[in-house]
Amino acid sequence: MKHICVFCGSNLGAQPEYVEAARHLGQVLAARQITLIYGGARVGTMGEIADSVLAAGGQVIGVIPQALAEKVAHAGLTDLRIVPSMHERKALMADLADGFIALPGGLGTFEEFFEVLTWAQLGMHHKPCGLLNVRGYYQPLMDFLDHAVAQRFLKAEHRAMALIDDDPVRLLEQFRTYRPPSVSKWLD
Numbered sequence: 001m002k003h004i005c006v007f008c009g010s011n012l013g014a015q016p017e018y019v020e021a022a023r024h025l026g027q028v029l030a031a032r033q034i035t036l037i038y039g040g041a042r043v044g045t046m047g048e049i050a051d052s053v054l055a056a057g058g059q060v061i062g063v064i065p066q067a068l069a070e071k072v073a074h075a076g077l078t079d080l081r082i083v084p085s086m087h088e089r090k091a092l093m094a095d096l097a098d099g100f101i102a103l104p105g106g107l108g109t110f111e112e113f114f115e116v117l118t119w120a121q122l123g124m125h126h127k128p129c130g131l132l133n134v135r136g137y138y139q140p141l142m143d144f145l146d147h148a149v150a151q152r153f154l155k156a157e158h159r160a161m162a163l164i165d166d167d168p169v170r171l172l173e174q175f176r177t178y179r180p181p182s183v184s185k186w187l188d
Ligand code: AMP
Pocket: 006, 007, 008, 009, 010, 011, 038, 039, 041, 043, 046, 068, 072, 105, 106, 107, 108, 109, 110, 112
């Protein structure tokens, strides 16, 4: 695995552990010579992980829409790709990456993570998708996905595609052994 896309907050969050987790994930990626693909901003935990990878001697590709680039682009990345829209940003990040990790974040993070998970569910890609569960941040979301399975809107096999761990090294190990499900999306 050479390129990992990380979705993360454009804010820092309420607890220092969120920033620490972003920095630690950056160090783990750089140590494994995995290039970080991310949204190209200097703000929030986005900026923290990019700075951490760069400080550890790693490579970072940022992908950012023109409108956001003028306000929040990170000026020191290995490569900054400026694209016309949010849709093109997500498509390019998805193309460049071999797998996807969501750190704690807000609506943008959820949306990006669920988009790649949805594409995986439809068999449009077979790349692993995982949540870094810092301070149990994603436990309510896991509970909600279980609820969706119980209510027959989601197959257990597709629910299981959302990998989760509180440790980035273990999450990457799950990525290495990940086997995509081969069931169709429809229950009925
Ligand atoms: P959020 O989790 O709502 O803070 O959104 C962060 C995620 O959505 C990132 O992975 C970005 O790709 C995208 N995004 C949303 N808002 C911004 C912003 N103000 N600056 C840069 N990227 C953003």
